[in-house]
Amino acid sequence: MAATPAPGRVGDVRRQNLALVLAGIQRNGGATRAQLAAESGLTKASVSSLVTDLLESGLVQEITATRDGERGRPGTGLVLNPARGVLAAEINVDYLAVGVLDFAGELVFHETLERHNRGSRPSDLMPLLLAMAERAATMAADAGVELLGGELTVPGLVDTERNVVLAAPNLGWADVRLSEELPRLLPEAPFGVTLSNEANSAALAELWFGHGADHGAGHGTNGRFRDFLYISGEVGVGGGLVIASRLFAGPQGHAGEIGHVVVHPDGPLCACGGQGCLETFAGQEAIYASAGIDRGSTAKPMDELLSHLAQGAERAVSAVQQAGHYLGIGVASTARVANISAVVLGGHFAALEEWIAPALRGSLDRHAPGLIPPENLAFSGLGRTGALRGAAATSVRRILSQAYELIP
């Protein structure tokens, strides 16, 4: 029989209650102790005692709360301490990036280094990333933000337990162990540095800051998505599934890999070893090749593609339409398997929205009519920092869930 939780250990209950109160403060910045008690079902005395510990830990701070629509004298509200933060780092096929997110949710520093990383060895990249992380840590210190932990996100399948990149075919990485490198990104941080998949990070960013967030209208959708597929368009095509407002990662953490859904039985060979994968039709390199853009003669192929499209160049238009057509097949199959009826497209798919959306819509209507209603087909507004923000926000949540480690 599987281990069951030992009943009645006070330590565990207090840990859970700390996490409950912190989640309440995160969701509802400025809440008073009384409001946190009402929300959580805990007693006021219990909340007060937990808040005393949290104030001492430095994770939260008090503010004077004067909330709309409330009467009487202002109470003391609680917010996550904006003088605490996390580092996020990203390795992608054509850039490296780092960022600092404070506990107020603001990206206070962000640096991107454009670089062709295909075929790079980890020993080439990690020193560059370490130098960027050091700069970020210095900037954070100058801004008065103490970094408690971080996350590195990569375009490949990862083993988060062992900190191994299992397969990142577009980097040329297989079974790359990063357990020694990760702590070096942030040597002093009490909560260390974790590893994640870039498409999953971007999906979580979309959940927390984009189409999944509770900001009502905007972004062209009918409100927020609780269940959706996020599709990351980079050199590779990745995907992340959000179900019931949580990442659905699957048994090994690799669910949602739409880039390797087979969209044509006789399609091109793929970097993954398969044949006919969506990535071979809709990844950046595939679109550039099909649009006749010579990668050797241009440093900014996406700008060139967009300029061809703006001029109505037939080859470019048809390359993007073909990508949209196969994207629709991949979305149809993925949505059937995961029982999803909403999609958010990011990366180059968002940049190409104007040209790719009609072909994608037509393909969906042909292969899975009614499955993804028009208002549920959305493009990300988060831009290139999506994955970085998602990784950072994941790190914040991890730290808040382990807050008890800071409490004596």
Place this chain on the structure above:
Amino acid sequence: MAATPAPGRVGDVRRQNLALVLAGIQRNGGATRAQLAAESGLTKASVSSLVTDLLESGLVQEITATRDGERGRPGTGLVLNPARGVLAAEINVDYLAVGVLDFAGELVFHETLERHNRGSRPSDLMPLLLAMAERAATMAADAGVELLGGELTVPGLVDTERNVVLAAPNLGWADVRLSEELPRLLPEAPFGVTLSNEANSAALAELWFGHGADHGAGHGTNGRFRDFLYISGEVGVGGGLVIASRLFAGPQGHAGEIGHVVVHPDGPLCACGGQGCLETFAGQEAIYASAGIDRGSTAKPMDELLSHLAQGAERAVSAVQQAGHYLGIGVASTARVANISAVVLGGHFAALEEWIAPALRGSLDRHAPGLIPPENLAFSGLGRTGALRGAAATSVRRILSQAYELIP
């Protein structure tokens, strides 16, 4: 904020503990009170009190336990009461079936009526099924089994909250409400009759009685699967996903629909309204048509197909190989999305194993090498009663989880 459980309500705790003890008895028939206490982490006094209630409810009974490898005098063990049971009913495209499963897990009665149900109205089918259910209830009563509840399983997407068949294209059903018909299948039963999807029921049967069950070797696999895709081969092609030994049903309960994964962009139109779905290549009708079997001239087309295959008839062999090829593409895409590395095939795929397996294996190796290791590609040994047994066992579990309703 979402509702949080009210802390410390004794009623809830006792309900949970009842379910915990019942699950222990189900998993480990013959366990003593002391063993149940050790397993569950509850005190012996608490287990004894819960067991007293459960004996009174009639859900469990005492036996003399003399378990292997134990010393001392035999204790009193507890088992689920085999004089309690459930009804399962199945509507499929070419048959109706009912069965009675007792709480000891034995299928004590089972009846199948071969019948072409394509295009049947619910008002044609339900009277037939009601008559079969009545016979089953009589047989159960004669065998001394009291039926406490049941489940009807159908080849389509269902809304289990409202008891509506949303879409069963191969029956020709759309938005068929069964909330009045379901209780009539078992008018006296305290726990009523629920509705489910046939492929999900068969997937659960595979989990509990087939390749997911803890029976070590056998069935040609390296032990049990905790995460797998079950593929139901009937007139339609359905699928069910088991992740971490639980059904992964997705946001609306329709996950795993591999039959409508697109395997060829220019493939045939499908009953679902799409194009190029796996079902149009690997469903029974598709294979018969491709094998040149005239459905008008034979009552048992599968027998005829098997006889052609046994004679090495080229057209039949190539029809089944083509189905296997496209099945491999559908499995590759589904496994990528759900992060699954094991597959169990049932229905006609199991009957055709000898001829379909090599083509399926070849297709998987071409489109997703390494994704499904050879030992993880398995065929169901449960035969035609799989879905029925899965639906029945689901009903038993539901009743055990609601056991508190029988306790004053």
